Amino acid sequence: xxxxxxxxxxxxxxxxxxxxxxxxxxxxxxxxxxxxxxxxxxxxxxxxxxxxxxxxxxxxxxxxxxxxxxxxxxxxxxxxxxxxxxxxxxxxxxxxxxxxxxxxxxxxxxxxxxxxxxxxxxxxxxxxxxxxxxxxxxxxxxxxxxxxxxxxxxxxxxxxxxxxxxxxxxxxxxxxxxxxxxxxxxxxxxxxxxxxxxxxxxxxxxxxxxxxxxxxxxxxxxxxxxxxxxxxxxxxxxxxxxxxxxxxxxxxxxxxxxxxxxxxxxxxxxxxxxxxxxxxxxxxxxxxxxxxxxxxxxxxxxxxxxxxxxxxxxxxxxxxxxxxxxxxxxxxxxxxxxxxxxxxxxxxxxxxxxxxxxxxxxxxxxxxxxxxxxxxxxxxxxxxxxxxxxxxxxxxxxxxxxxxxxxxxxxxxxxxxxxxxxxxxxxxxxxxxxxxxxxxxxxxxxxxxxxxxxxxxxxxxxxxxxxxxxxxxxxxxxxxxxx
Amino acid sequence: xxxxxxxxxxxxxxxxxxxxxxxxxxxxxxxxxxxxxxxxxxxxxxxxxxxxxxxxxxxxxxxxxxxxxxxxxxxxxxxxxxxxxxxxxxxxxxxxxxxxxxxxxxxxxxxxxxxxxxxxxxxxxxxxxxxxxxxxxxxxxx
Numbered sequence: 336x337x338x339x340x341x342x343x344x345x346x347x348x349x350x351x352x353x354x355x356x357x358x359x360x361x362x363x364x365x366x367x368x369x370x371x372x373x374x375x376x377x378x379x380x381x382x383x384x385x386x387x388x389x390x391x392x393x394x395x396x397x398x399x400x401x402x403x404x405x406x407x408x409x410x411x412x413x414x415x416x417x418x419x420x421x422x423x424x425x426x427x428x429x430x431x432x433x434x435x436x437x438x439x440x441x442x443x444x445x446x447x448x449x450x451x452x453x454x455x456x457x458x459x460x461x462x463x464x465x466x467x468x469x470x471x472x473x474x475x476x477x478x479x480x481x482x483x484x485x486x487x488x489x490x491x492x493x494x495x496x497x498x499x500x501x502x503x504x505x506x507x508x509x510x511x512x513x514x515x516x517x518x519x520x521x522x523x524x525x526x527x528x529x530x531x532x533x534x535x536x537x538x539x540x541x542x543x544x545x546x547x548x549x550x551x552x553x554x555x556x557x558x559x560x561x562x563x564x565x566x567x568x569x570x571x572x573x574x575x576x577x578x579x580x581x582x583x584x585x586x587x588x589x590x591x592x593x594x595x596x597x598x599x600x601x602x603x604x605x606x607x608x609x610x611x612x613x614x615x616x617x618x619x620x621x622x623x624x625x626x627x628x629x630x631x632x633x634x635x636x637x638x639x640x641x642x643x644x645x646x647x648x649x650x651x652x653x654x655x656x657x658x659x660x661x662x663x664x665x666x667x668x669x670x671x672x673x674x675x676x677x678x679x680x681x682x683x684x685x686x687x688x689x690x691x692x693x694x695x696x697x698x699x700x701x702x703x704x705x706x707x708x709x710x711x712x713x714x715x716x717x718x719x720x721x722x723x724x725x726x727x728x729x730x731x732x733x734x735x736x737x738x739x740x741x742x743x744x745x746x747x748x749x750x751x752x753x754x755x756x757x758x759x760x761x762x763x764x765x766x767x768x769x770x771x772x773x774x775x776x777x778x779x780x781x782x783x784x785x786x787x788x789x790x791x792x793x794x795x796x797x798x799x800x801x802x803x804x805x806x807x808x809x810x811x812x813x814x815x816x817x818x
Numbered sequence: 819x820x821x822x823x824x825x826x827x828x829x830x831x832x833x834x835x836x837x838x839x840x841x842x843x844x845x846x847x848x849x850x851x852x853x854x855x856x857x858x859x860x861x862x863x864x865x866x867x868x869x870x871x872x873x874x875x876x877x878x879x880x881x882x883x884x885x886x887x888x889x890x891x892x893x894x895x896x897x898x899x900x901x902x903x904x905x906x907x908x909x910x911x912x913x914x915x916x917x918x919x920x921x922x923x924x925x926x927x928x929x930x931x932x933x934x935x936x937x938x939x940x941x942x943x944x945x946x947x948x949x950x951x952x953x954x955x956x957x958x959x960x
Binding site: 726728729730731732733734735740741742743744762763764765767773812 | 873874875876877879905907908936937938940953955957959960
């Protein structure tokens with residue numbers, strides 16, 4: 336009991352917010368994509384990912400690699416294959432619908448009104464073509480069309496398909512409770528087995544049903560019959576009840592009262608919300624409350640807010656060793672750039688400054704805490720940039736040839752301009768070349784050699800050469816040695 | 819006793835007139851003398867025998883055991899001191915104080931060599947006011 340209480344008390348308010356936000360994101364994904372094929376494939380990919388994690392934890396290397404490859408490929412395939420579905424799901428009227436809208440609040444299609452109106456039109460020999468889109472996007476199948484966005488009613492349908500209406504020849508598209516477009520041109524079927532008395536309207540209905548998962552109601556002007564085109568077939572409708580059933584089946588509307596349906600949807604959403612919360616809480620606790628691990632990292636120290644007039648001349652250390660504490664999952668997921676040590680130099684002065692590294696100077700991802708740091712203090716020496724002209728001297732090494740003396744050495748140029756901190760330059764009077772071996776020298780001659788600047792914080796002025804020419808003369812040593 | 823008193827008075831008067839003038843003019847005179855002091859020759863050598871440099875060069879073997887900085891001044895207007903400041907890789911290693919006497923004077927300083935002394939050196943020859951007469955550069959090698 337005490338362990339449980341300790342566990343509860345260790346949960347921060349940020350953790351709760353973290354879980355709630357992600358649970359809501361998961362719920363929104365479900366709400367926006369539910370009923371689509373893309374959602375089913377998404378569930379499949381998630382299952383694959385879980386299988387891959389399980390395989391990896393069991394040490395099944397080849398299996399986990401294979402599943403990982405399949406998951407990656409499937410993720411790309413889902414985007415390509417279901418792009419229209421994804422677009423339809425994400426294409427909402429406004430941001431509020433995207434963030435807050437729930438299906439139960441959206442307008443339901445008035446099935447009975449539509450069914451009655453269709454049979455009234457049939458009775459009056461008014462031709463009609465009404466499209467109810469399925470999950471697939473119809474954008475690439477249909478053409479033309481005039482945005483209508485009128486609420487579905489008996490009068491509205493009658494007026495659209497009234498023979499004198501300028502849009503009565505095309506199809507009307509009904510989505511939810513609205514006629515979204517009228518005068519839409521549908522693709523014609525090229526099937527040879529259709530009855531010869533079927534006209535263009537019937538061929539258009541079958542044509543669209545062939546290429547998409549939409550349901551199309553076609554009302555014959557000549558015979559006054561009602562047919563429904565769906566999935567390559569054209570089914571005659573005997574009465575409005577039959578049509579209502581077909582529509583409800585297509586729109587996945589259960590044959591229950593609207594109130595009962597709303598109640599059922601609310602329960603479904605509540606269950607989805609609970610499952611989302613449980614999944615996210617499980618993932619979160621799995622990540623953050625798994626076995627605690629300590630890791631030691633060498634992290635480069637970043638110096639920020641350097642006073643503009645100063646250069647950083649020297650630092651006692653360039654990186655700090657951090658001992659971090661956190662769950663093994665979080666520690667494993669640590670990436671470069673997530674951990675940092677940042678020292679603020681805004682209050683630094685010229686010369687040597689000692690900074691104590693505090694918790695505020697260390698950047699850590701959430702859930703990771705600092706156990707220890709070394710060193711706890713950092714010395715930073717700041718200096719004002721300056722330029723100084725320094726004499727170049729050759730750094731001879733090795734041994735002179737036997738019985739010879741180096742009697743003359745000249746360096747061209749003799750001096751070089753060096754840029755660095757003024758305090759550093761005060762202590763430097765000579766610039767040396769890289770080491771030159773004496774035993775390779777002949778009687779006299781010249782060579783070029785690079786300049787080596789020390790300390791490394793010094794730089795050559797832009798116009799100065801990086802190599803110098805050395806002229807030398809070797810002479811036989813006088814046996815007496817006297818000059 | 820009377821003559822001794824007169825002689826003392828005369829000496830006192832002479833001192834009264836002469837001494838202040840000497841004190842006031844001493845500093846400019848020293849500065850002028852320092853300006854006239856001139857380095858005639860400065861070189862690095864293996865040793866000095868009878869005030870003559872032996873084995874001059876710019877690179878010396880550590881096995882030779884020592885290296886000398888020989889300097890010859892002409893003229894030397896008055897008794898003064900100079901310094902030989904020995905730097906190993908820009909770090910002051912040692913400093914030798916040397917006396918100079920009119921009217922010309924040669925002198926030298928010497929350091930004993932160790933394995934750790936290998937590398938580039940320079941010797942600054944300066945007077946007591948810090949005026950640099952010359953900088954001699956050389957190397958200690960194998």
